Every structure is written in C-alpha cells, then in structure tokens.
Amino acid sequence: MESFKHIIDTISNPTILFTSTLIIFFFIFPINDWFDKWNRRLKLYVLWSKKSMLLAAILMAAFFLFGLTDPDFRSIVLKPDNVPISGLIFLVYFFTWLSMHQAYENDARLERGESIDERYEAPNDKVLVWPDLVYIEFISLILCSAFLLVWSIGLQAPIEEPANPTESPNPAKAPWYFLGLQEMLVYFDPWMAGVVLPSLIIVGLIAIPYIDNEPAGSGYYSFKNRKLSIALFMFGWLVLWDMLIIVGTVLRGPNWNFFGPFEYWDIHKLEALTNINLSEFIYIKWMNTGLPNNILLREIWGIFLLLGYFLILPPLLARTMCKKIYERLGSFKYSIFIVLILIALTLPIKMYLRWMFNMKYIISIPEYFFNF
Amino acid sequence: MTDLEIKKSATKDPGRRPPAALGKADSVDQITRRSFFSWLSIGWLAFIAATGGFFTMMLRFFFPNVLFEPVQTFRAGFPEDYTIGEVDLRWKDKYGVWIVRNEEGIYALSTTCTHLGCTPNWLISEQKFKCPCHGSGFFKTGINFEGPAPRPLERYKIILADDGQVIVDKTKKFQQEKGQWGDPEAFMKV
Amino acid sequence: MLEKFRETQFYKSIFRGGGVPKSRRQRMMVVLNSVFLHLHPVRLPKHAVKLKFTWCMGGLSFFIFLILTISGILLMFYYRPTIEYAYTDIIDLAEQVPFGIMREVHRWGAHAMVITVWLHMFRVFMTGSYKPPREFNWAVGVILLLLTLLLSFTGYLLPWDQLAIWAITVGSNMARATPFFGHEGPGAALLAIGDINFITMGSDARFALIGGRFMGEAALLRFYVLHCIGLPFIIMIFMAVHFWRIRKDGGISTPV
Structure with missing residues (x-):
C-alpha cells in the first residue's frame, strides 16, 4: 500500500503528470487524421464504450475510497470547500464520456447510412411541452432541491478565524x-x-x-467532422482549466510547494526556487x-x-x-x-x-x- | 453643456448658425434638407457629450475625496530602541512595517509582498522573509531571490524628528528597481 | 369536490381553459396562456426533451439561481456588512437562527451553479449548438458564465473570515497590475504629466474595486452591494436576453 502511495506521489510531480497528459491527450482526442489513425489502430475509442465508463467509474471511486484511509489525502478531500471539486472530477468525467459516447455512436450510424436520434421531420416529430417537457423539468427541480438540502444539512459551510489582515494563512x-x-x-x-x-x-x-x-x-453530438475544434476545446477545458484546478487544490501545499496527494504538508519543505x-x-x-x-x-x-x-x-x-x-x-x-x-x-x-x-x-x- | 448653449443661442439668433448651414443661411429661413442634417449632427454630438459626461461622473463617483483610513505616519520610538542586525516586528501588526537596523542605519520595509500582497513571515533561522501565498522569498534587505515576486519589497520614508524620535511615513515609498533606495529619506543614517 | 372548485368563477379567472388539460388543443393553450410556461415554445423536437441530449444543465442553472436569490434575500435579513458585525452575524446565522442552514444552501448552491453553468457550456459546445445562427447567444452565455463567477467571487468576501479576506486580497491585487489602469501595471507610468502620476494607489482599478487603498470597511460594502444588487441586476438582464434569443434563434439546435 505504501509503495502504491509512493508511486502516486511520484507521478504527481508536475513535470511527469503534465508531460504524460500532453502525450496521451491528442491520441484520445485526435486533433487531425494522423492522430485519428493511431487512435483507431490502438483502439483508444473503446474508452467511450459503456463498459469502459463503468470500469473507470469503479476505479475512480475505489481510488477515492482507498485515499480516504490516508490522513493527508483525507484532510484535502474532506475540506468542505473542496467537496465540489471531488464532485466535479466525477461529473466532468461522466459528461465527457456521455458526449463522446453519443458522438461516436452518431458518427457510426451516419457512416452506415442510418438515421440518428436527433434527426427529425418537422412537424411530425414534434412533441408537446405540456406534459412532455414540463414533467421532466419538474422532476429534475425536485431532485436538485432535495440534493441541495441533503448537502446543506450534511455538510456545514466553512468559517475560519475572523479576518486578520496581518496574518496570511499558509497556503492562501x-x-x-x-x-x-x-x-x-x-x-x-x-x-x-x-x-x-x-x-x-x-x-x-x-x-x-x-x-x-x-x-x-x-x-447533435458528433466528432468525425469536428476533430480540430473539439480537440482544441477539450485541451483548453480539460487540461488548461480543470486539471490546473485539481492541481491547485490537491497538489499545492504550504509556501505553494508541490506535494503529492498522500504527502504530508510539511511547512518546512525546502525547494530550490x-x-x-x-x-x-x-x-x-x-x-x-x-x-x-x-x-x-x-x-x-x-x-x-x-x-x-x-x-x-x-x-x-x-x-x-x-x-x-x-x-x-x-x-x-x-x-x-x-x-x-x-x-x-x-x-x-x-x-x-x-x-x-x-x-x-x-x-x-x-x-x-x-x-x- | 457648451454644445447645448450653442444650440440654444443659435435658435434665438439666426446669425450664429453652425458652419455647415452658413452657405444658404441668408436667404432661406425655413429648415432645408442640408441644415436639418447639420442640426441633427449637433444634436447627436450634444447627446454623446452629455452621456459621456454622465458616465465620467459616474466613474468618478467611485473615487471619494476623503478616505477614512488609518493614519499613515507614525512615531516609531528612538533609534536606540532597535538592535543592530535585527528585524523588528513591533509595528508589523499595527502599521504593516518592519524596521531593520544595520551597522550604518535604519530602514523601514513594507510587509506587503510585491507579488500579490500577502504578508510574508520573518524566518529568523533562515534569515529571510518568506511569503506563504506563492512562496516568494526576500533577503533582510528586502531584495527578492526566490518565488514569483517580480521585484524587491518596498521601503518607506524614514526620518528623524526634532525630538530625536524616528518617524515613518508610509505615504512615500521607495523602490529598489527604480534606484530610489539611494534617496536620503529611504535610509536613515545613525 | 375538486371538479366543482374548477367550475367556480374564481378558479376560472386564474386558470383559463379550466380543468386538467387533456386534449392537444388544451395542452397547447396551457403553455400559451401562462407567463411562466411561455418561456417554452408550445412544441419541441423530440430530442429536445431527452435528458441524454440536454443534460438539463441550463434549466438547472436557472433554477439554482432562483434558489440562490431566495436564500440570499433571507440571509440579508440577518447580515450586516460591516467589519464589526459581519463575522459574528455569520456565526449567529448558524447558531441562533431556526432552520439555520440557509447559509449552507446559499454557499453549496453557489458551488453547484458554477458547475452546472460549466457543464451547460460544455453540452452546448459538444452538440455544436454555438454555430450560426446562435453565435450571439453563445456570446451572451459566455458573459453569463463570467457573471456567475464574479457573483460567486464577490460573495466569498462577505463572511469576513481568514478564508474570505485572503482569497479576495490575492484576487483584488491582480487589479493592481492592470495594464494602464493599475498602479503597478505596465503602462501606468505613461499616463502621467511630468512628475504627476494619474494612476496611483488611490486612483487605480483596484481602488475602484475595494474602495480604499487597503482591504477594509469600504471593500466589504462594495462587494456586498455588487453581490446583492449590482451583479444580480446585470445577470438578470443577460438571462432575459439569453432565454429570448433561444426562441428567436430557432429554439433548441437541430441537425441541419
């Protein structure tokens, strides 16, 4: 177990983490035909199958549960203001999967000359807002309110010491x-x-x-004709935005030094800067x-x-x-x-x-x- | 304002017409096509000027003339109160100033990190100021040597009053990268 | 009994048409006659009601915004935006006020809204729904995203605890470095006549934001006003445009 934690801490080093992400990224989201060829050759698109989603969700949940046994990991993840980020990791993964899954499905159908779900013949394929849409909205509003209420009762909003302009917390x-x-x-x-x-x-x-x-x-969801724009957007959104948020939350510790997720936040950690x-x-x-x-x-x-x-x-x-x-x-x-x-x-x-x-x-x- | 005045006086006095309308002014008194357009443009100019003025005033509204902020000048005791070679922390909480005395004299350092304004800590064992927000480090002189801080800490004006006390004036600051630390007010010789 | 009530003049005056809408015509009239339901068109392409396609994130963002408005108004009954009281008022909200989870609802709701707005943008991108003729509405949506983040950011200061003041100190100090309009930004020195600087600590972008040269009373008040009135007012205008333009740009996007 300790050696596993150690491996995770090691690959959390920014250079390794970022380099490996950069290398893998454009094979998963091929930006042009060359990457797409390799994507097909390596069968990377299986990532967007239902089985892969289940597997990845289980692995991520397992990693979280395992991490919670570690006091350092726990103190980061369970900090009240960090709870949304844990949620965000799962949500972003799930919705990325959902959109890419549908995109590949639609592309395959169009290639076979079949119709896609979003195709419709006006006005025959139209449905009425009342009741078809209204009840979906109603149910999602109730679920959302219930979710917020449970969250609010279960987790107290954080409040720290009164403001003191001369004492910066570490890290701020x-x-x-x-x-x-x-x-x-x-x-x-x-x-x-x-x-x-x-x-x-x-x-x-x-x-x-x-x-x-x-x-x-x-x-409609599609990928084949929009490789460049989707790959670029994904790069900005997943790597330059979401990943930096996670790095900032999990890996940045006292004095803004890098720490592995299982590493103790040592205030006196010295880094040549x-x-x-x-x-x-x-x-x-x-x-x-x-x-x-x-x-x-x-x-x-x-x-x-x-x-x-x-x-x-x-x-x-x-x-x-x-x-x-x-x-x-x-x-x-x-x-x-x-x-x-x-x-x-x-x-x-x-x-x-x-x-x-x-x-x-x-x-x-x-x-x-x-x-x- | 001035545009409006011109407009008013121009309607009373046919002799003072806008330049574009002057050509036909003498013979024709009713509004022609051409004069209509010049009136229109004056109207629009007046409108733009008035709107611009209004928004400028609205912007100015956010900058009050009097600030109710703590006094920026304080008496910091006598030079003998400070030990040579030490960073004095007694004014840090109240005024945000470190007073440092070396063999030659005394200077007052701002406690505001030049990166994003956090308050660094004086680490006596490592003889450096270390900012907890983004890890910037400064020497005792205030010179930055590590982390993202782009420039050294600022020094405040420090002088000796007539009664022999040290006076620190935070309204005047001296920046090393502009070569201002050589100023006699930035460093008090003792 | 209920049926009888539905026949009264009183009920009919409120709900035109009367009775549970059953026929196609009645169901269309329900949407057309209600000011709230009228946000929707009467009929939709069938994929527009599928959760798999819409994820419902835009609707949820709006709903959470409403929750935040209501819980925010409730919080305003107890909160005083001064350095002396702000912190203790927040403590009292949790400890002395019955049903004291309003601050939690507000805070977690704010986090949730940031996430739903992001995911909504993500969905719109992935379905290519920003493409003509919806370019302008995409731009309005980007502004709405920005306003959501700003609302969240201004609210962060209000508890006046260590977390709040340092997050805002770091955030507002970036304004110091605004090119030309921040006193530590590139180009600020150019806006000077001789020795007189126009952009100083007392006249730059940061000053306008926090109302003083130092974090204090004025900053708290400015952020409070922005958070409770200024930004909500602006975001509501943009939301109105956003919803209007969805309809005017041809409703939910469909394959060409």
Missing part, C-alpha cells in the same frame, strides 16, 4: 474555480495571469462561433559579462524571441502544419485564431521552462512593471 488559496488562474500566477506576472489572460479566455470563447462557423455538426530571467541566463551564465545597464540591450533577446513567436511563427504555420486551416479561414480569421492558440500555448511553455530551467521571465523590466 483563492476559491476553487479560480485555482486555475492562481496556478497561472506562479508562471506569469500578475498583469498577464490576472488581467490579460482571463480577458483573452472570455474573448476566445466568444470568438469560437465566428471562427468555427461551418454549419456541419450543429445540433531561485528563479532567473532569460537576460540573466544569457549575460551572466553564458557570456559571463554581467547585465548591461541599458534596459533595451538587456532585454533585447527576450523581445526578439517573443516577436518571433508571434510574428514569424503564424505565417510559417500557415504554410506548413496549419495550411488547411489557413485556406479555410482566410488571413483575417486565421490570424485571430492562431494568435489566440499561441497565447494559450505560452502557459504550458512557461510551465516547462520553469520546471526544467527555473526560468522566471522571458522579458523582465520591473522598472516599468513589464514582465513576460
């Missing part, structure tokens, strides 16, 4: 739905992680229907000259790197990997699309730079509060 966490944002704060300066990136998430979500505006695949900027890498480590006094000269490499990333990469991609997308979207929509994607990708890139090289900022101009 935001509400759970913002823990993804708080995780970004470790890798980005607050103006990026707290202001620019959240705004871009909103903008990006709103932009979805204007970029992916093909009428095919509207109104001496982070350095790109300019210090170049001038001090490689050139041995010391930082130049001129700010522009000091940060020029980072600026070049960033300009290259946002100005040279998009046209390059348009000619190579994203050629089809470019042809379909046209240059205007393509630029918006690719810039949003590239900005989203800065998050995993900066995470890796931090974990592997202790890299702090690519451009660091604290004099003007500009760090990137």
Whole structure:
C-alpha cells in the first residue's frame, strides 16, 4: 500500500503528470487524421464504450475510497470547500464520456447510412411541452432541491478565524474555480495571469462561433467532422482549466510547494526556487559579462524571441502544419485564431521552462512593471 | 453643456448658425434638407457629450475625496530602541512595517509582498522573509531571490524628528528597481 | 369536490381553459396562456426533451439561481456588512437562527451553479449548438458564465473570515497590475504629466474595486452591494436576453 502511495506521489510531480497528459491527450482526442489513425489502430475509442465508463467509474471511486484511509489525502478531500471539486472530477468525467459516447455512436450510424436520434421531420416529430417537457423539468427541480438540502444539512459551510489582515494563512488559496488562474500566477506576472489572460479566455470563447462557423455538426453530438475544434476545446477545458484546478487544490501545499496527494504538508519543505530571467541566463551564465545597464540591450533577446513567436511563427504555420486551416479561414480569421492558440500555448511553455530551467521571465523590466 | 448653449443661442439668433448651414443661411429661413442634417449632427454630438459626461461622473463617483483610513505616519520610538542586525516586528501588526537596523542605519520595509500582497513571515533561522501565498522569498534587505515576486519589497520614508524620535511615513515609498533606495529619506543614517 | 372548485368563477379567472388539460388543443393553450410556461415554445423536437441530449444543465442553472436569490434575500435579513458585525452575524446565522442552514444552501448552491453553468457550456459546445445562427447567444452565455463567477467571487468576501479576506486580497491585487489602469501595471507610468502620476494607489482599478487603498470597511460594502444588487441586476438582464434569443434563434439546435 505504501509503495502504491509512493508511486502516486511520484507521478504527481508536475513535470511527469503534465508531460504524460500532453502525450496521451491528442491520441484520445485526435486533433487531425494522423492522430485519428493511431487512435483507431490502438483502439483508444473503446474508452467511450459503456463498459469502459463503468470500469473507470469503479476505479475512480475505489481510488477515492482507498485515499480516504490516508490522513493527508483525507484532510484535502474532506475540506468542505473542496467537496465540489471531488464532485466535479466525477461529473466532468461522466459528461465527457456521455458526449463522446453519443458522438461516436452518431458518427457510426451516419457512416452506415442510418438515421440518428436527433434527426427529425418537422412537424411530425414534434412533441408537446405540456406534459412532455414540463414533467421532466419538474422532476429534475425536485431532485436538485432535495440534493441541495441533503448537502446543506450534511455538510456545514466553512468559517475560519475572523479576518486578520496581518496574518496570511499558509497556503492562501483563492476559491476553487479560480485555482486555475492562481496556478497561472506562479508562471506569469500578475498583469498577464490576472488581467490579460482571463480577458483573452472570455474573448476566445466568444470568438469560437465566428471562427468555427461551418454549419456541419450543429445540433447533435458528433466528432468525425469536428476533430480540430473539439480537440482544441477539450485541451483548453480539460487540461488548461480543470486539471490546473485539481492541481491547485490537491497538489499545492504550504509556501505553494508541490506535494503529492498522500504527502504530508510539511511547512518546512525546502525547494530550490531561485528563479532567473532569460537576460540573466544569457549575460551572466553564458557570456559571463554581467547585465548591461541599458534596459533595451538587456532585454533585447527576450523581445526578439517573443516577436518571433508571434510574428514569424503564424505565417510559417500557415504554410506548413496549419495550411488547411489557413485556406479555410482566410488571413483575417486565421490570424485571430492562431494568435489566440499561441497565447494559450505560452502557459504550458512557461510551465516547462520553469520546471526544467527555473526560468522566471522571458522579458523582465520591473522598472516599468513589464514582465513576460 | 457648451454644445447645448450653442444650440440654444443659435435658435434665438439666426446669425450664429453652425458652419455647415452658413452657405444658404441668408436667404432661406425655413429648415432645408442640408441644415436639418447639420442640426441633427449637433444634436447627436450634444447627446454623446452629455452621456459621456454622465458616465465620467459616474466613474468618478467611485473615487471619494476623503478616505477614512488609518493614519499613515507614525512615531516609531528612538533609534536606540532597535538592535543592530535585527528585524523588528513591533509595528508589523499595527502599521504593516518592519524596521531593520544595520551597522550604518535604519530602514523601514513594507510587509506587503510585491507579488500579490500577502504578508510574508520573518524566518529568523533562515534569515529571510518568506511569503506563504506563492512562496516568494526576500533577503533582510528586502531584495527578492526566490518565488514569483517580480521585484524587491518596498521601503518607506524614514526620518528623524526634532525630538530625536524616528518617524515613518508610509505615504512615500521607495523602490529598489527604480534606484530610489539611494534617496536620503529611504535610509536613515545613525 | 375538486371538479366543482374548477367550475367556480374564481378558479376560472386564474386558470383559463379550466380543468386538467387533456386534449392537444388544451395542452397547447396551457403553455400559451401562462407567463411562466411561455418561456417554452408550445412544441419541441423530440430530442429536445431527452435528458441524454440536454443534460438539463441550463434549466438547472436557472433554477439554482432562483434558489440562490431566495436564500440570499433571507440571509440579508440577518447580515450586516460591516467589519464589526459581519463575522459574528455569520456565526449567529448558524447558531441562533431556526432552520439555520440557509447559509449552507446559499454557499453549496453557489458551488453547484458554477458547475452546472460549466457543464451547460460544455453540452452546448459538444452538440455544436454555438454555430450560426446562435453565435450571439453563445456570446451572451459566455458573459453569463463570467457573471456567475464574479457573483460567486464577490460573495466569498462577505463572511469576513481568514478564508474570505485572503482569497479576495490575492484576487483584488491582480487589479493592481492592470495594464494602464493599475498602479503597478505596465503602462501606468505613461499616463502621467511630468512628475504627476494619474494612476496611483488611490486612483487605480483596484481602488475602484475595494474602495480604499487597503482591504477594509469600504471593500466589504462594495462587494456586498455588487453581490446583492449590482451583479444580480446585470445577470438578470443577460438571462432575459439569453432565454429570448433561444426562441428567436430557432429554439433548441437541430441537425441541419
């Protein structure tokens, strides 16, 4: 048992956890035909069968039950404000399965030339709201109220010590739905992680229907014709949002250090966190000259790197990997699309730079509060 | 406001017409097609100005002229009260200031982490300030060396009053990365 | 007895049509005549009533919003948004008030609403229901998601305990770093004439949010007003548009 806990703690290391997720992810949600070919060859789509769902649900429940025997795991999971997250893990899994299950089923039916459930012939296939819809709503409202009442009676809402502006709790966490944002704060300066990136998430979500505006695949669950958009959305939603929330809740402990789910939250755990900027890498480590006094000269490499990333990469991609997308979207929509994607990708890139090289900022101009 | 005045006076006095309407003004007194459009645009401009003014005032509403906040300047006793080489915690809870004395003099450090404003703890055994929120660490001087904090802790204005007491003024702060720590008010020589 | 009551002038004045709707025509009239049921169309494609397709998450989000409104109003009878009383009022709510689970209903309901709104968005994405002609309603939905999170966030401060104040301290300090409008954000120094800075600790975005240079009385009051009146008012407007546009954009999405 102890060795099992130890294995879990080890693979909870962010680098291992994130790398393995990244590798597996696009085979499970194939982003293009190449991944799709491998998905079929490895038969990964069996994940969306009913048997797999049952098996996974049992495994997850078993893991939770097993975890509850461990005092450290228990103290995290049973913290009142963390209960919704445990629920969220199951719900997100179940609904991801439910949608993908129906998507593959619909795709298979359409391939065989059969009709799908959502297909209807107006007006013959219409049903009346009273009573068909009204009673479903009525029942779900009753179930929902009952559920909330039981939850409220069974679990007291948390209240801690009275507020004390001079004593920060350790660790100090935001509400759970913002823990993804708080995780970004470790890798980005607050103006990026707290202001620019959240705004871009909103903008990006709103932009979805204007970029992916093909009428095919509207109104029913499907995957075959929408591989790219579904895979990208899933990546943002499952990996960059839900997974970061879970990491922030379960794996972040005192002093914001990483802890395995079965690891004791030791306040004195020491981690070398001496982070350095790109300019210090170049001038001090490689050139041995010391930082130049001129700010522009000091940060020029980072600026070049960033300009290259946002100005040279998009046209390059348009000619190579994203050629089809470019042809379909046209240059205007393509630029918006690719810039949003590239900005989203800065998050995993900066995470890796931090974990592997202790890299702090690519451009660091604290004099003007500009760090990137 | 001014647009409205122009509009009012213009209706009374036919000589003061908007520029676009001037061409035909002398002979024709009734509203022509062209003058109608220029009146319309003035009307719209006035409307936009009034709305803009209103929203500016509404925004300004959120910034009161007087703040009922604790006094930002306090007397911190005599320089002899502070031991050389120690971080003094006595004003931390009340004013959010650490007072540090070294061989040369005294400086006042802000207890606000430059990352997201948590309050770091002084760890005497490790001789560093450690922030519990995101793990930023600072040396005794206030220089950041670990974690996500982008810049050093801020120092407050510290001077000697006529009666020999130390006065800390939190309204004026000095930032190392701007080269302000060299300011005579940022560091009190003893 | 019941049948007789249904024949009275009083009953008929309230429920037009009278009696349990049995015929097709009566059932349609029930929906058309009721202001509440009228949110729905009279008839729907058959897949639109299947839980497997809809997951019912949008409806539940709205229902939980109603629960939160009611429980929130009840909480307001006891809660005073001042540093002196806020914390003790919360304690009293649990200990001195009969049926003292209102705070639990409100807090867990808020968590549940965040989850249902997420899952609703997820369902709409997976069925491709954001595609034309529903682009605008998707955008309204994204705003509603944002407002839900903001409502939850502003409510987090109100108990005025350690959990609350530090979550909000960290959250509101991000506003310090707003480009141009935060006094520690990039570009703030550009908005200055000579030595006079326009964006200072007393005039930036964070100040507007918490009403002071430090977390205190003003922040509590501002968050309270935003949480109880400001944001609910805005979210209701957007909800009205959202529901209206579902109908106007052709009801629930169907395969082309």
